[in-house]
Amino acid sequence: MHGSQLIGDRYRKMTGPASGAMADVWTVEDTKLGRTVALKFLARRRLTQQGALTEFVASTVRMFEREGLAMARINHPHVAHIYDTGEHEGELYIVMEYVEGRPLAELLKTGTIRTLEPTVRWTRQICEGLEAAHKAKVLHRDIKPDNIMITQDGDVKIVDFGLAFLADVTQTHTSAGTPLYKAPERWNGEPGSQRSDLYSVGCVLYEMLTGRPPFGSPADDVMTIGRMHQDDRPAPPSAHRPGVPPQLDAVVQALLAKDPARRPKSAQAVADAVRDIQHVLDSMDLGESAGEEDLPELLGGSAGFSEAIRALDRRISDLDRRFGPSDQAVIDARDKHAELTGQSGDVRGAAALYNRLGLDCQAFFGPYDVRALNAFEGVARWIARAGNR
Incomplete structure (x- = not known):
């Protein structure tokens, strides 16, 4: 992308890119509306030049297009908004809300536990954002700390619906996802459900409380992690961190149930349960x-x-x-x-x-x-x- 050239006749490069395996994200100025936005380019040409199989590139294009469709369906303060899509010099792009903040993964990378107040608040906000997505018939399928932005005001924005499954659109099922946070049923090749997203929330909540995921580590073999998700039961967070309220232990255990039918029925149900825990703090007298x-x-x-x-x-x-x-x-x-x-x-x-x-x-x-x-x-x-x- 040439620095002096407008993208889609309106977007001017400011900083970037932040490059991933399949896409690059630029911070750009929307010259028509005078605001800063994020512009995500699919790296289709780069994938082809690196020798990626035609089928893989085609699948990546479909995923990228689904991300735009998925995000466009959702309107919620805890989900990053999509503003525009287009094509420039043969590459597809999505224009999204620019989130000023840091990924939760960056806050967790030292292995330091988070304090209870933001942990409870962020979990509630993640679930509220997911409820809006699920009501729009969109499954995220890759909830993890990298895809949860914490804004400078201390609020959650869910990003990256690249693996989203649109429940009312016929498409090829995929078992892709991030091993440390992937629900047991998805290791068997199932597309997953709303309750699969909730399992991933349970993994993220466990890591915020204890400083570690419930199963494995990034250094472990992928299949070993998959076996643990399917067969092992993690110790409650309070076993690693004394002082975790029993109500929060119970929420984590419900979210990490092996059988999807034994997990909470909806993201809203989890948000309500976590809000009750938050009210315990709110109702205390400072004195x-x-x-x-x-x-x-x-x-x-x-x-x-x-x-x-x-x-x-x-x-x-x-x-x-x-x-x-x-x-x-x-x-x-x-x-x-x-x-x-x-x-x-x-x-x-x-x-x-x-x-x-x-x-x-x-x-x-x-x-x-x-x-x-x-x-x-x-x-x-x-x-x-x-x-x-």
Whole structure:
């Protein structure tokens, strides 16, 4: 794609591409509407030049076309929108919403567990987005951390419907998918169902809670992973992470049932169950122990821990963008965020947040800076509380 040439008479290249095996994604300007969008090119010519079989290229084209059809059917705040499709210099493209944020996979790649509040919130939002897709008769079939974007506001956007199955369109069944998150029935070549997507949600939720997928690792043999999905039962998340509420253990176990009929009946049912867990945090009284004198200003009134933590998430993100990560206001907000996380009952999450803060303060200010030492004191304090439970 030539830098000075408009795509479809309206799209001008800004940055990119981010290249995958079968497609390239550019950040482009929509010159007609004056907004930034993402433009995804199918790398059909590159696949052919690399010697890919004609049947494989043709199948890839069909998948790419299905992605556009699938995304066009769905209108939901937690699913990336599609704006346009077209062809340029013999290559097909899709124009999509530009999501400013990071893939969940990037947040998980260190193996660090996520705190409970965003884990519960993101799971609910994933399921709400999937419910909209399922109502539009679209199965995603590749729910995984790489395909879940976390925006700068801390919300979910489901992306990449490249393996989508349109339930009312005749097409060739495929067993493609990502092994670590693929439902047992799909290992037998079945196209899957709504409940197959929910199994993948269970795998993602398990990884957010424990820092590891329920079965295998990226280094394992694919068939070994498949056998584990079909035959093994994972330990509940609380076995790896004490403090996980039993209600959340139960949701994970239901999502990871081997028999699809034993899984929740819909994504909305899971969203409702997770919302009830989130309400446990929301209904808690902050009181004076929270140490948040400015919470009324932050939240516009009284609120529970979940909303307070979410508000601090937004404040930290805003301050970081404005002043940089080493600014004292950012450090103070992160300290409050860790403390509130512990007081909400997520003592392991509080220790993890304080540990990251301590390591960052050492990098910013030196190994013996008081801010780093205070953060590591927070680690010890919350670990001690975890041991007393």
